[in-house]
Amino acid sequence: MARRKTNPDFLTGIPELLLLQLLSRTPMHGYAVVQAISASTAGELKFGEGSIYPILHRLEGEGKLTTKCGEHNGRQRVVYRTTKKGLKQLAESHSTWQRITNAVTTVFEAPNNGLRESHG
Amino acid sequence: MDKAAWIRCVKSSLLKAGLPIRYVTRTCLELSDHAEESAEESAEESNVTGGEVLLLGESPQELSTQLVRSFRKQGFLRRIPPVLLLLLPLPVTILATGVYFGLSRVFLEAFIHPEKGPEEFPLHVIITFWIVFYVGRMVVPLLSGLAACAITQRMSRPWGWAAAFFALQCWATALLGTSMSVAASEGSLTVSLESLWPHLMGSAQLLSGVAIALFGFLAVSRLRLEQLQVE
Numbered sequence: 077m078a079r080r081k082t083n084p085d086f087l088t089g090i091p092e093l094l095l096l097q098l099l100s101r102t103p104m105h106g107y108a109v110v111q112a113i114s115a116s117t118a119g120e121l122k123f124g125e126g127s128i129y130p131i132l133h134r135l136e137g138e139g140k141l142t143t144k145c146g147e148h149n150g151r152q153r154v155v156y157r158t159t160k161k162g163l164k165q166l167a168e169s170h171s172t173w174q175r176i177t178n179a180v181t182t183v184f185e186a187p188n189n190g191l192r193e194s195h196g
Numbered sequence: 197m198d199k200a201a202w203i204r205c206v207k208s209s210l211l212k213a214g215l216p217i218r219y220v221t222r223t224c225l226e227l228s229d230h231a232e233e234s235a236e237e238s239a240e241e242s243n244v245t246g247g248e249v250l251l252l253g254e255s256p257q258e259l260s261t262q263l264v265r266s267f268r269k270q271g272f273l274r275r276i277p278p279v280l281l282l283l284l285p286l287p288v289t290i291l292a293t294g295v296y297f298g299l300s301r302v303f304l305e306a307f308i309h310p311e312k313g314p315e316e317f318p319l320h321v322i323i324t325f326w327i328v329f330y331v332g333r334m335v336v337p338l339l340s341g342l343a344a345c346a347i348t349q350r351m352s353r354p355w356g357w358a359a360a361f362f363a364l365q366c367w368a369t370a371l372l373g374t375s376m377s378v379a380a381s382e383g384s385l386t387v388s389l390e391s392l393w394p395h396l397m398g399s400a401q402l403l404s405g406v407a408i409a410l411f412g413f414l415a416v417s418r419l420r421l422e423q424l425q426v427e
Contacts, residue, residue, distance in 0.1 A: 107230045125230060126259045129223065130266030137270050151232055152225045 091123050092131050093173060096158050096166040099141060103157040105148075106132060132156055140165050199231045202256050209260035214354045215267055223263060273350040280347060280361070285368035288343045 091113070098104065098112050106129055114122050135141040140162030144155045158166065203224050210220040268274045307321055348361050 105229065106226050107233045110230075125227065126262040129226065129259075130262050133219075133223070133263075134266055134270055148229070151229045153229050154222065154226050 089169075090121070091127050092135065093166070093169045094121070095128070095131060095135065096140065096162050096169070099156050100158040100163055100166060103144070103155045105153050105155050109156070135162065199228070199235065202231065203228050205256035206260050206263075209257060210263060212354060213260070213264045214352050214357070215264060216352065219267065227259075268352055271350070273347065274352050280351065282364075284347065285361070285365040288347075288365060289368040292343065 094113050094117075095109060098109060098116065104112060106125070109132070110123065110125065110128050113128075132141065136143055136156070138161075140159055141156045142159050144157070146153055146155065206227060207220055207224045210223065211217070273280065304325075307324070343365075348357060351357065
């Protein structure tokens with residue numbers, strides 16, 4: 077049985093950031109969100125239903141997403157959209173994310189910068 | 197596993213975990229739509245047909261576990277059920293006793309006028325007193341029980357938790373089981389509470405509480421199972 081590729085552990089919090097960003101651009105339902113994450117990251121990031129739906133429900137509970145139920149091809153569909161509160165959270169998370177990536181990049185690009193060798 | 201069986205399995209797990217029926221129904225509708233669309237897309241891409249769930253990565257158990265875990269992290273009451281289970285029965289009972297005591301006092305004061313001195317009460321007033329003292333005594337277990345039901349529903353735990361909480365609630369009610377005594381003399385009215393424990397009434401409250409908890413547990417389990425089969 078083929079082992080599924082899993083995302084690294086340090087990606088905690090990333091799905092939430094991506095969801096808020098993608099849903100701020102256009103309202104989507106769960107399946108479209110899963111596909112959109114994969115498509116917009118060129119397949120590098122893939123989150124399953126077990127990750128996406130709990131986050132969607134939590135964000136909805138926190139008022140960061142709003143939902144609209146409708147019918148599509150005879151099926152009930154729940155479409156999510158980012159609210160003002162969600163946009164505020166997105167701005168904060170994005171700013172934090174940029175600071176972290178910049179910091180990590182700095183470490184990798186200049187490994188000896190500011191470090192003293194330890195003797196002993 | 198075909199889609200219907202997959203959804204049924206998720207639904208059953210969520211219901212058994214004690215999540216609200218409304219939430220479970222909506223989640224299953226979403227997952228059903230997800231699975232349909234996934235199957236349609238796969239069929240278009242590779243001519244695969246049939247109701248197999250192709251892109252739902254997780255097993256139903258894994259998905260339900262994650263949904264339950266996430267749901268229980270939301271909200272204060274859902275995060276600390278053991279604390280609630282152990283600490284809440286006593287304050288709830290005290291609150292319910294207070295409500296009963298307050299209401300009864302207001303009611304009694306409307307009938308008894310100590311400034312008029314000893315008086316003969318008409319029959320309907322005596323009957324009403326009896327209702328307040330004996331039938332009204334059920335108010336405390338009833339209020340406590342209702343509070344326990346409301347709290348456990350908010351906890352989103354299996355109904356075994358609710359039954360345990362209710363039983364503890366009944367124990368606390370029995371422990372604080374009260375009887376009211378009224379004394380009217382020299383222009384003053386005294387209404388006081390006396391503990392019934394460990395007298396007969398307290399034990400009866402405890403036993404009836406446990407019986408109601410067990411009955412409720414069985415009834416709710418059956419209702420949930422029926423609902424699952426219907427849907």
